[in-house]
Amino acid sequence: MTRRRNNVTPQLKVIFHEAYVTDYPTASCETPDRVEAVIHSLRQYYEVITPTPASESDIRLVHSEGLLKSVKADAGLYRAAAMAVGGAILAAKMALVGEPVFAAVRPPGHHASPNSHWGFCFFNNIAVSLEKLIQGGEISCALVLDIDLHFGDGTDNFFKGRKEVVVANIQENDRERFLKEVDRALTSHDYDIVAISAGFDRHVNDWGGTLLTEDYFTIGRNVRDYALSKCDGRYYAVLEGGYNTAVLGKNALALCRGMSSGG
Template identity: 55%
Template sequence: MEKVKIIYHPKYLSDYPTASVESPERVKAIYDELKNDFEFVEPKPCSEDDLLLVHTPSIIKSVKINPLLFEVASLAVGGAILTSELAIKGDKAFGLIRPPGHHASPDHHWGFCFFNNMAIAMERLIRNNKIKKGLVLDIDLHFGDGTDNFFSSRKDMVVANIQASDRKSFVEQVKQVLEINIYDIIGISAGFDRYELDWGATLTTEDFEEIGKLVAINASKKCNGRCFALLEGGYYLPDLGKNVKALLNGMAYES
């Protein structure tokens, strides 16, 4: 079983200005859990042209006011791009990146997000003719309004925000979305804040593994196994690494 590759840069541990809950310790906890078992790949920052695929010049300018924030946010986008490109080449991959991105719309951002990592990575694959149609599976507790806003009028991207009040119907909805749609790649906006001990108080560690497995099974049936995941939310530090590992073990499943 081929393991999922991890895209990571030490600068993701930077203490840029954001809400205290979106702390460097989040990425550190996951890194510590994965460091001995997985292969790590270091990304480069994205270019300004990459940012302009999704964002307006004015939002880019507003993030640039803080050079450290701009540097790390550009590295997160660069990490997302590399993660998606590895998936295109046939390597399943996970972007262990921060800041998260799914609340970043073309012209505004909130919720600890600055640039939309997932939207830029997917848009770049489309513009470069690497895919014709993609699926964004957003399993974060919060609705990924930024990604949804960017792709809302488009037929070449399905953005599925899974919202269910109990774990059984959540996993069932994930299954349905994966089965009814057609796509050339699956990108998981991987938030872990729906975990039973986190804010959402719903999903178990086993559920994250099951979701990863469902993605792997459908990716292998429909798109040559191409799938990747990008870190979004997740704030219960003691089990965050364990839950990420569960999702990645599920994604590595080969039927």
């Protein structure tokens, strides 16, 4: 990995591992087909990178021993969940040196708090990835831009009261107001890195019924433009929700195109 030079943005890369398609015990709507739809769409356009699993000590940066133990009780689930955290950690590391990345992980993470989890989440992928950068002295202020339909309570619980991370949960039911709130989150502070909690369940053909596919392009492009001008091109996205597999792939692709140099 090399630092960005001459203002040329490196091509976006995608992180994926076959462990993400594991059929572990979870709700019936959170199927392996979700991440398969996403990777099928993205691998036609972007280089795919394979992560390694997060270590237990990485997971303990955010989670209690009790929660770790409960997830480890199911070997297939733990393999997928540790690999999802590993995917987010790799994404954050690459973003840190100016390489934009979309981590197509499963299970999602933003409903996982230090000592509890719900909403199809087990470990908080994005929280661990940022906490690792903070503990390593790599960043002093990060933005989590959560565009999922649901409030990312796990991420909010973990970073509440911490000056190093601003968690912006965008909770608007109107397209225009939603995009305005994204801009407001980006421009209200100076950040060293921007991490998108990329849920797609607010799409018009998903549960939320609000955003168009082109809106994900706009969000990705706004984050890219902010990061290139303000924080050395440090930005990445980690997959959260999105349950209509007929549109999930094209929505993830729209976000990636927005995040990419070539559009």
